[in-house]
Amino acid sequence: MITYLSNNSETVLAALRQHIWLALLPVLLGFAIALPIGYLGVRFPRFYHPLVNVAGVLYSIPSLALFVFLPVVLGTKILSPINIVVALTIYTVALLARTVADGLRSVDRLITESATAMGYRRFRRLIDVELPVALPVILAGLRVATVANISLVSVGALIGVGGLGQLFTRGFQLFYLEPILVGVILSVLLAGVADLAIVLIQRAVTPWTRFQGGRA
Amino acid sequence: MNLSYLFDAAHWDLGASGSIPQLLLSHLWYVILALAIGTVIALPVGLYIGHTGRGSFIAINAGNAGRSLPTLGLLMLMVTLLGLGLLPVLIALTVLVIPPILTSAYAGLRSLDPQVVDAARGVGMRPWQVLTRVELPMALPVLMSGFRSATLQVVATATVAAAVGLGGLGRLLIDGLAVNDYSRVLAGAIVVAVLAVLLDLVLAFAQRWIVSPGLRVSR
Amino acid sequence: MITFDDVVKVYPGGGTAVDHVSLEVPTGKTTVFVGPSGCGKTTSLRMINRMISPTSGRVLIDGEDVAGQDEALLRRGIGYVIQHAGLFPHRTVLDNVATVPVLLGKTRREARAAALGLLERVGLAPEFAQRYPAQLSGGQQQRVGVARALAADPPIMLMDEPFSAVDPVVREGLHREFLRLQKDLGKTIAMVTHDIDEAIKLGDLVVIFRQGGIVAQIGTPQELLSDPADEFVAEFVGRDRGLRSLSFDTAAELPVKPVPAELVVDEAGRPLGWRTGADDVRPTGGTFTSADTLRLVADLAILSPVGIAVRVDADGKADGITPHHDLADYLAARRG
Numbered sequence: 001m002i003t004y005l006s007n008n009s010e011t012v013l014a015a016l017r018q019h020i021w022l023a024l025l026p027v028l029l030g031f032a033i034a035l036p037i038g039y040l041g042v043r044f045p046r047f048y049h050p051l052v053n054v055a056g057v058l059y060s061i062p063s064l065a066l067f068v069f070l071p072v073v074l075g076t077k078i079l080s081p082i083n084i085v086v087a088l089t090i091y092t093v094a095l096l097a098r099t100v101a102d103g104l105r106s107v108d109r110l111i112t113e114s115a116t117a118m119g120y121r122r123f124r125r126l127i128d129v130e131l132p133v134a135l136p137v138i139l140a141g142l143r144v145a146t147v148a149n150i151s152l153v154s155v156g157a158l159i160g161v162g163g164l165g166q167l168f169t170r171g172f173q174l175f176y177l178e179p180i181l182v183g184v185i186l187s188v189l190l191a192g193v194a195d196l197a198i199v200l201i202q203r204a205v206t207p208w209t210r211f212q213g214g215r216a
Numbered sequence: 217m218n219l220s221y222l223f224d225a226a227h228w229d230l231g232a233s234g235s236i237p238q239l240l241l242s243h244l245w246y247v248i249l250a251l252a253i254g255t256v257i258a259l260p261v262g263l264y265i266g267h268t269g270r271g272s273f274i275a276i277n278a279g280n281a282g283r284s285l286p287t288l289g290l291l292m293l294m295v296t297l298l299g300l301g302l303l304p305v306l307i308a309l310t311v312l313v314i315p316p317i318l319t320s321a322y323a324g325l326r327s328l329d330p331q332v333v334d335a336a337r338g339v340g341m342r343p344w345q346v347l348t349r350v351e352l353p354m355a356l357p358v359l360m361s362g363f364r365s366a367t368l369q370v371v372a373t374a375t376v377a378a379a380v381g382l383g384g385l386g387r388l389l390i391d392g393l394a395v396n397d398y399s400r401v402l403a404g405a406i407v408v409a410v411l412a413v414l415l416d417l418v419l420a421f422a423q424r425w426i427v428s429p430g431l432r433v434s435r
Numbered sequence: 436m437i438t439f440d441d442v443v444k445v446y447p448g449g450g451t452a453v454d455h456v457s458l459e460v461p462t463g464k465t466t467v468f469v470g471p472s473g474c475g476k477t478t479s480l481r482m483i484n485r486m487i488s489p490t491s492g493r494v495l496i497d498g499e500d501v502a503g504q505d506e507a508l509l510r511r512g513i514g515y516v517i518q519h520a521g522l523f524p525h526r527t528v529l530d531n532v533a534t535v536p537v538l539l540g541k542t543r544r545e546a547r548a549a550a551l552g553l554l555e556r557v558g559l560a561p562e563f564a565q566r567y568p569a570q571l572s573g574g575q576q577q578r579v580g581v582a583r584a585l586a587a588d589p590p591i592m593l594m595d596e597p598f599s600a601v602d603p604v605v606r607e608g609l610h611r612e613f614l615r616l617q618k619d620l621g622k623t624i625a626m627v628t629h630d631i632d633e634a635i636k637l638g639d640l641v642v643i644f645r646q647g648g649i650v651a652q653i654g655t656p657q658e659l660l661s662d663p664a665d666e667f668v669a670e671f672v673g674r675d676r677g678l679r680s681l682s683f684d685t686a687a688e689l690p691v692k693p694v695p696a697e698l699v700v701d702e703a704g705r706p707l708g709w710r711t712g713a714d715d716v717r718p719t720g721g722t723f724t725s726a727d728t729l730r731l732v733a734d735l736a737i738l739s740p741v742g743i744a745v746r747v748d749a750d751g752k753a754d755g756i757t758p759h760h761d762l763a764d765y766l767a768a769r770r771g
Binding site: 110119 | 484486506507508509510511512513515517518519520521522523524525526534535538566567568569570583593
C-alpha cells in the first residue's frame, strides 16, 4: 500500500482534493438552503408534514440515479462536477431541512414565550433565541449530512467524477486491491476529520450544553 | 427523457430475464437478506449496550462510523477479495444496515424514563423480563425509526450491486447509462423510489400495529 | 393603573375564557388573580402585555388602550415572570438578566454591569453571574427570572405562577424576598396563582375568578376572609378562614386582666410558668405583645395548660393575661 501511495501520490492527492470540495461545497449550499425551508416548516405548521414526506422521498432516490439524471435536467455535461454538487446539495437539503425544523420545534415553548413577553420581535427572536437553542440539534444533523456526503461522493465515480471513488473503479477494473483500500481508508479518515471538526465547533459555540445533563 | 421504458409492457414480463419485476424481486431479496442479517447482529448488541450501559461509546459512534464507510468502495473491495457473487454484496449492504439499528436500539433504551425501569425492577421483574416486557416495548418507536431509515438507505444503495455485475434495480441505471438510454435510467430511479416509499409505508403501518397506543399519545 | 374594561375572550370552539371582566390593578400595589384552573386568570394576565388579544372590551394602562400600542415596545416596558422562569438556556445568568436592556438599545457592557447589581438585589451571589441556567436550582432560576423581569426597571410586573414550581421551603423564602423587594420597589404587580394562601399572603388586592372567566369577588385579603361574597368564595378561601382572618388584627385593643399569683415569674418579672400544684409548674407555651396578631393570642390560649394567654411588655415582663373566654367575648363584641 505504501508503494502504491508513493508511486501514485499525484493521482491520490488530486482525487482527495476533488473529493473534499465535491463533498463539502454541497454541505454549505445545502445548509444555507435548508435553514429558510426548515424555518418555514415551523412558522407554518401545515408545511411540516409535506416537508418531512418530500424530504423522505428525495432521500430515497438512489444517488446513482440522481447523478445520471441531473445532466439531462440541468443541461450539463455528464462528466461535469456540477451534477455531483447539485445532487449532494439536494440530499443535504432533504436531510437538514427536517433537522432544522425539528430543532426549532424542540425549543421549549416557555422559552419562546418568555422571549416574546420580553419584547422580542419575530425575526430577532429567531436569531437571538430560537436558533441558538436549536443549534445542538441542527449541528448533529450537519454531522450526519457531512459524513453521508463524503461517503456518497465516491458513487459519482460510476459516471466518471467521484473523487476518491475513482480509485475504487480503477482498482476494480484492474482487479487490484491497493487503490481500493487507499480510497476507502482516506474516505473514512476524511469523514472522521470533518466530523471531529464539527464536534469541536459545536463545543466552542454551544458551551451551555455541557451542563444540561442532570436536568429533568 | 421519457417514461416509455417504464410503461412498455414488454419490460414487465415476469418470465423474461432482466424484466422490471425480476430486477425488483432480486433487489428486494438483497434488501431483505441484508436487513435480516444486520438486525440479527445489531439488535442484540444495541439492546445489550442500552440495557447495561456498557460500551455506550461504541453505540454512539457506530452510527457515524458506519455512515462514513463508502459503500461502493467496500463493495468493490469485497468483490476484489472474495470474487463475484452474492456474498460480497451482502457484506457491504449489511455493514450499511448495522449502524442505524444498533444506534437506535441503544438510544431507544437510553431514552426511557429511568423511573419506569426502576418500577419494573421494583415489582419483581428479572433483568430479562425488564428487557422484554418493559424496555423493549417502550423503545419500539425509536427502534422502528432506526429500522426504517436503515431500510430506506439499503433500498437506495442496493442499486450499486449492479456496478459489480449483479442484478437488482441498479441494472436499469448502469445499463441505461452504458447505452445512453435515459428512459431506462428514469424507470430504474422511479421504481427504486417507489419501492422505498412503499416499504416505508408498510413499516409505518407495522409500527402502528406493534407499538402500544399508550406510547403514541406522547409522540 | 391597569384597567380591564368589560373584557371578553372567546376562543373559537373553546368556549368563553374571560367573561365581561372589569377590574382595576392599582399602581404600586400587588394584585393577585386567583382561582381554579380554567378560570381565565392567566388569560386575563396575558391580555395586559398583548400576549393574548381580547375578543371585546379594552385593557388600559394608565388610561391608554394597549391594543393601540406596538406589541414589542409595550412588552419591553412590562416585566414578566413565569413558572420555571423560562430562562434562556444558551445564555449565562448575567446575559439572561441583561436581555431587555439590550433590546432597549443599551450596550452589552452597561446592561451587564446593571445586571450584576440586580442579582445581588434578588439574593444571588456574584459567582452565579457566569453560570448557565442548567447549573442552578429551581429556586435560584426563579430568582434570576425575577431579576430579568426587573432589569429594565419596568413600572409594571406580570407574574404567572412565579413560585409554584419550587418546593414549599424554598417558596417560603422566595415569598419573604418578594415582600421585601416589593416594599422597596413599589411596582404595579399583577400576579396569577392557584394557591389562595399565597394570594392572601402576597396580595394587597385579591381577585377571585370562578370557572368560565367570571370574577367572583375583588377585595383585600381581609375582606375576602371576613366577608366572602358567596358560597364559592367561602369554599375557595377555605374552612379555617375565620381563624386566618385574625391574622390581620393586632392585640393592641385586646383587654387584659392583671397578672395573677399563679403565674410564676423571675426577678425581672418574666413569666416562667403556671403553678398547677404544690410543686408543679408548667410552661406557659409562649407569650404575646400588643403588636402581635389576634391569631397568635388565640393560638396561645389554646396551647396554654390553663387556657390563658400571657402578654408581656417590650422587656419581656408579664403585664397582663387573656383567658380564652375573654378573647371570645372580645371577638364577639367586635363583630357586633
